[in-house]
Amino acid sequence: MTKAMLNVENIRNDFPILKRQVNGKPLVYLDNAATSQTPKQVMDAIVDYYSHYNANIHRGVHTLSQEATDIYEQARVKIQKHFNAAKVHEIIFTSGTTHGINLVANGFSSLIKKGDEVLVSAMEHHSNIVPWQMLCERTGAVLKVIPMNQEGELLMDAYSDMLTERTKLVFCNHISNALGTINPIAEIIEKAHKVGAAVLIDGAQAAPHLVADVQALDVDFYVVSAHKLCGPTGIGALYGKEAWLNKLPPYQGGGEMIAEVTFEKTTYADLPHKFEAGTPNICGGIAFGAALDYLQKIGFGNIAAYENELLTYATAELLKIQGLKIYGTASEKTSVISFNIEGIHPYDIGTILDKMGIAVRTGHHCAQPIMDFYRIPGTVRASFAFYNTMAEVDALVQGVQKAKDMLL
Numbered sequence: 001m002t003k004a005m006l007n008v009e010n011i012r013n014d015f016p017i018l019k020r021q022v023n024g025k026p027l028v029y030l031d032n033a034a035t036s037q038t039p040k041q042v043m044d045a046i047v048d049y050y051s052h053y054n055a056n057i058h059r060g061v062h063t064l065s066q067e068a069t070d071i072y073e074q075a076r077v078k079i080q081k082h083f084n085a086a087k088v089h090e091i092i093f094t095s096g097t098t099h100g101i102n103l104v105a106n107g108f109s110s111l112i113k114k115g116d117e118v119l120v121s122a123m124e125h126h127s128n129i130v131p132w133q134m135l136c137e138r139t140g141a142v143l144k145v146i147p148m149n150q151e152g153e154l155l156m157d158a159y160s161d162m163l164t165e166r167t168k169l170v171f172c173n174h175i176s177n178a179l180g181t182i183n184p185i186a187e188i189i190e191k192a193h194k195v196g197a198a199v200l201i202d203g204a205q206a207a208p209h210l211v212a213d214v215q216a217l218d219v220d221f222y223v224v225s226a227h228k229l230c231g232p233t234g235i236g237a238l239y240g241k242e243a244w245l246n247k248l249p250p251y252q253g254g255g256e257m258i259a260e261v262t263f264e265k266t267t268y269a270d271l272p273h274k275f276e277a278g279t280p281n282i283c284g285g286i287a288f289g290a291a292l293d294y295l296q297k298i299g300f301g302n303i304a305a306y307e308n309e310l311l312t313y314a315t316a317e318l319l320k321i322q323g324l325k326i327y328g329t330a331s332e333k334t335s336v337i338s339f340n341i342e343g344i345h346p347y348d349i350g351t352i353l354d355k356m357g358i359a360v361r362t363g364h365h366c367a368q369p370i371m372d373f374y375r376i377p378g379t380v381r382a383s384f385a386f387y388n389t390m391a392e393v394d395a396l397v398q399g400v401q402k403a404k405d406m407l408l
């Protein structure tokens with residue numbers, strides 16, 4: 001890993017929210033795995049849209065509509081280039097990761113039959129479990145779980161043994177939001193393809209930290225949410241290989257997704273519009289593009305290197321606290337630290353930290369099966385972004401120590 005080359009103080013000036021106080025203390029925002037903060041550059045793109053060219057897209061002949069269409073479609077190209085998709089129409093705008101997964105799961109209803117098998121990893125977010133359970137209920141397919149070890153790493157030998165000609169689909173996150181584990185997705189995809197199974201990778205947690213090259217990975221579907229990478233909520237993207245997107249039926253019916261409508265029969269629009277029924281989140285798509293511009297300017301290599309420094313320092317400092325246990329100690333992980341202190345409920349630590357202005361997440365992190373695996377009700381999760389500082393790590397560690405002294 002190269003040394004980080006970024007000026008954190010300058011970067012923090014781009015984020016107005018980082019200047020606010022919470023409960024009389026400077027905000028220490030360490031809930032980045034739930035949602036990231038928004039830089040001025042992205043807010044400016046939003047204000048610019050509503051100030052200058054707010055209009056509905058794709059149908060209008062007037063200037064505003066054409067400008068909005070152009071800039072919205074330019075954002076799609078930015079996403080295509082960022083993930084190195086072969087074709088721009090392989091990028092479908094969604095409302096987020098959850099929407100993207102449901103779109104694919106719903107489409108597979110007609111392609112999966114009773115007795116087929118779908119594999120899902122033991123460390124998934126609920127949004128990458130429940131849609132597949134619903135698919136299995138509709139079709140009679142069987143859901144199987146790829147197991148993991150105590151460190152929070154998938155058991156790849158067990159995975160290999162589970163793959164058979166009955167396996168039709170494999171779902172896995174690129175990075176676990178609860179543990180921080182970076183999963184070996186290249187190997188997961190290659191092995192699945194050997195038995196003819198398609199693979200969907202949930203990239204929601206990976207996208208803020210690293211750049212996935214969908215062609216190099218040969219992945220069939222990759223889904224992300226803009227709000228985890230400095231964009232707004234309510235917008236995301238689904239990458240799908242053209243051949244798969246052509247095979248899947250549309251998810252929702254409405255305007256924008258049709259070629260021709262009569263009461264006898266409707267024909268569908270070409271990709272990507274076949275999957276984009278109704279007026280989309282135009283401003284959100286444009287802001288998503290602005291967020292990618294912003295992050296690319298800082299550089300994902302710099303972001304990864306700096307976040308790794310934060311992770312290493314925070315891990316070492318937290319482990320100095322007696323009775324503190326970290327869940328998720330994979331050799332490959334990103335800047336997420338899930339932990340508990342023996343004898344204290346995570347919620348109580350989170351509440352005391354909030355009084356000190358420190359925002360962490362407590363609970364099951366939408367990944368209850370992981371908590372069941374460790375036989376715990378939940379964890380405290382501190383997740384770091386490139387705009388966090390070493391001083392904020394110190395504030396967290398002091399805060400946790402103080403909470404422990406108060407509660408034990």
Ligand SMILES: *Cc1c(COP(=O)(O)O)cnc(C)c1O
Pocket residue numbers: 033034096097098099125127128173175176177202204205225228
């Ligand atoms: C955040 C997250 C999701 C859900 O994303 P939404 O934006 O809520 O749809 C899914 N999977 C992982 C790994 C996540 O981190």
